[in-house]
Amino acid sequence: MKITDVKTYYLRSDVVRDRADSGQDALIVVVETDAGISGLGEVDSAPLAVKGAIEAPYSHAVTAGLRALVIGEDPFETEKIWHKMYRQNIYSGRRGIAIHAMSGIDMALWDIKGKALDMPVWKLLGGGFHSKIRAYASTLFGDSPAETRERGKRFVGQGFSAVKFGWGPLGQDEKLDLALVRAAREGAGEHADLMIDAGLCYDTRTAIQRARQFEEFRPYWFEEPLLPDNYEGYRRLSESTSMRIAAGEEESNRLSYLDLMDRGNIDVVQVDLTRCGGFTEAMKIASLAHDRALPVVNHGFTTYINIASALHFLASIPNSFILEYVVEEDTVLRNEITTQDIAMVDGFVAVPDSPGLGVTLREDALERYGVKAQSR
Numbered sequence: 001m002k003i004t005d006v007k008t009y010y011l012r013s014d015v016v017r018d019r020a021d022s023g024q025d026a027l028i029v030v031v032e033t034d035a036g037i038s039g040l041g042e043v044d045s046a047p048l049a050v051k052g053a054i055e056a057p058y059s060h061a062v063t064a065g066l067r068a069l070v071i072g073e074d075p076f077e078t079e080k081i082w083h084k085m086y087r088q089n090i091y092s093g094r095r096g097i098a099i100h101a102m103s104g105i106d107m108a109l110w111d112i113k114g115k116a117l118d119m120p121v122w123k124l125l126g127g128g129f130h131s132k133i134r135a136y137a138s139t140l141f142g143d144s145p146a147e148t149r150e151r152g153k154r155f156v157g158q159g160f161s162a163v164k165f166g167w168g169p170l171g172q173d174e175k176l177d178l179a180l181v182r183a184a185r186e187g188a189g190e191h192a193d194l195m196i197d198a199g200l201c202y203d204t205r206t207a208i209q210r211a212r213q214f215e216e217f218r219p220y221w222f223e224e225p226l227l228p229d230n231y232e233g234y235r236r237l238s239e240s241t242s243m244r245i246a247a248g249e250e251e252s253n254r255l256s257y258l259d260l261m262d263r264g265n266i267d268v269v270q271v272d273l274t275r276c277g278g279f280t281e282a283m284k285i286a287s288l289a290h291d292r293a294l295p296v297v298n299h300g301f302t303t304y305i306n307i308a309s310a311l312h313f314l315a316s317i318p319n320s321f322i323l324e325y326v327v328e329e330d331t332v333l334r335n336e337i338t339t340q341d342i343a344m345v346d347g348f349v350a351v352p353d354s355p356g357l358g359v360t361l362r363e364d365a366l367e368r369y370g371v372k373a374q375s376r
Contacts, residue, residue, distance in 0.1 A: 001116065003075055005032040006067040006105060008051045011369040013333055026303055026333050027051060028361065029104035033075055037115050039108030040357060042305040044274040045100035053093070053101040062091040066101055075112045082106055082280045099252035099277050106278025107309055107357075114356030120312065121357055125283060127316025132348040135325035136160060136195065138301065141168030145176075145183035152187020155327055161347045162220065162322065163188045164195035171201025178213060185217040194218065195246075198225035204233035211241040221246040221268050228256075234264030244268050249299035253277050254285045261292055272299040273309040286317040295319050301326050304338045308352055308359045311342070315351040323349055337365040 009028040027050045029041035043050045056065030066085050073081050085093075085102045092098060114121045122128065137155035142148035148165060155163050165184045170177055181196060188194050196219045202210060207225040214222065221244040226233045228250040238245045246268035251257050252275055260266050269289040271282050286296045296319050298310035307325065314320035325344055326334060340359045342349060352358030 001033050001035045001037070001075060001112075003031060003070050003073050004034050006030070006054060006070060006108075007032065008054055008104075009366055010047045010051055010371055011333055011337060011366070012047075012371050013369065024333065026337070027104065028305070028337070028366075029054070029108050030361070031070075031075065031105060031108035031112060033112060035116070037112050039075070039111035039113075039115070040305060040359060040361060041104035041107035041111065041278070042274050042303055042309075043100050043104040044272060044300070044302045044306065045097060049097045050101045050104070053089075053098050054105070062088060063093075064088050066098075066105055070105060075109045076116075078106060078109050078113070078280050081109065082277065095252050095256065099281075100275050103274050103276060103278040103281075106280050107273060107305075110279045110312075111356040118355045120351075120353055120355065121279065121309075122312040122315040122351060125279065125312065125316035127312070129318055129320065130315045130351055132350045133311065133314055133323045134161065134321065134347060135323045135344050135349045136162035136164050136193065137327045138164045138166070138324045139327050141165045141170055141180050141184070143169060145179040148180050149183040149187035152184055152189075152192075154187075156188055156192050158327075159344065159347050160192070160325075160327075162193035162195065164197055164223070164324070166197025166223070167199035167201075170196075170198055177210060181214050181217050181219070193220040195221050195223060197223040200224055200227055200250075202226060204230065204236055207233070207237050208240045211237060211243055215241065215243060219243055223247065223268075223270070224249065228260075231259055231263035234260065234266055238265040238267065246270055246297070248272075249275070251276060253281055254288060257285045258288065261289065261294060267294065269294050269296045270299045271296055271313070272306070273313055274300070274302065274306050279309070279313060282313055283316065286313075286319065290317070290319045295321055297322055298324050300324055301328075303334050304340050304342055305357065305359050307342055308340060308357045311349065311351045312357065325349060333365075333369060337362055337369065 248270035300306035
């Protein structure tokens with residue numbers, strides 16, 4: 001079997017609002033083979049930049065479009081292909097956009113392998129640690145404490161035993177910060193786990209102050225309060241509070257994660273399969289975290305391609321325990337571009353058992369939401 005093409009689809013909601021919701025547009029990757037089997041991937045990044053990283057022509061030995069590098073390769077050779085993409089694009093691809101783009105291709109290759117062997121990806125990865133995973137409802141803070149409180153009540157009422165609130169108006173004002181987190185706890189109730197995602201909004205001293213102020217509301221973790229390269233700040237923050245500090249969604253490849261774990265002293269390692277280098281790199285990151293006795297969770301605020309990939313990943317590592325499950329109800333791409341059987345039931349989501357990722361693209365959604373690069 002050989003790879004014959006790599007196609008990208010830039011999808012965009014009819015209305016894109018100015019808020020921290022990466023599910024408002026998407027970059028879908030489809031890898032095709034001469035056996036008639038295609039694989040599906042996704043990249044959560046700047047869609048047109050990723051599209052360029054994949055579709056660019058060959059330039060020279062250490063700068064090349066990823067499509068040009070993988071055509072003709074055997075899709076089963078995922079480790080070899082990963083290193084070829086990294087090494088032959090190392091001039092411009094050691095971090096960021098190029099690694100993001102590699103993620104979508106790698107994800108699609110594992111989907112192909114699963115379909116060809118009639119096995120789910122988690123089994124190919126040697127997993128089986130979970131048949132279902134506890135899910136937390138991932139949502140944005142409401143525009144007000146009252147709206148935040150209502151969201152917490154709604155999601156706990158739907159059966160979630162954990163809720164994460166993030167971004168939005170947090171970080172604008174001390175009084176509002178405390179009111180939002182207090183309302184989040186009131187809405188989630190005393191027994192649900194509460195996570196707070198600060199969305200990179202604080203400097204180190206403010207983050208330390210907020211961590212101490214938030215402790216009375218018992219957050220299970222305090223996520224990304226600092227800019228990702230502020231490793232010294234993360235270390236100081238971690239040492240100043242009893243709360244777990246979570247981070248990692250901004251990182252691409254395991255070397256960045258090593259800095260967060262060893263220099264930043266974080267407590268919860270967040271891995272986004274659509275950014276970190278796909279399954280091939282995510283498994284290495286999880287192993288490094290396990291060596292340090294650190295739990296690994298997924299990050300994903302985009303489509304069910306990301307959610308399905310996360311389920312396969314979390315089922316394949318010993319140090320996972322919970323799934324980020326997006327509940328923002330007005331992001332149409334998440335609900336309309338694929339078909340799948342991934343639903344929360346009594347606070348848990350079953351790990352897919354279908355071949356590959358277990359997710360199928362809807363051609364009508366591609367037609368409706370697909371946009372040409374030059375049109376926007």
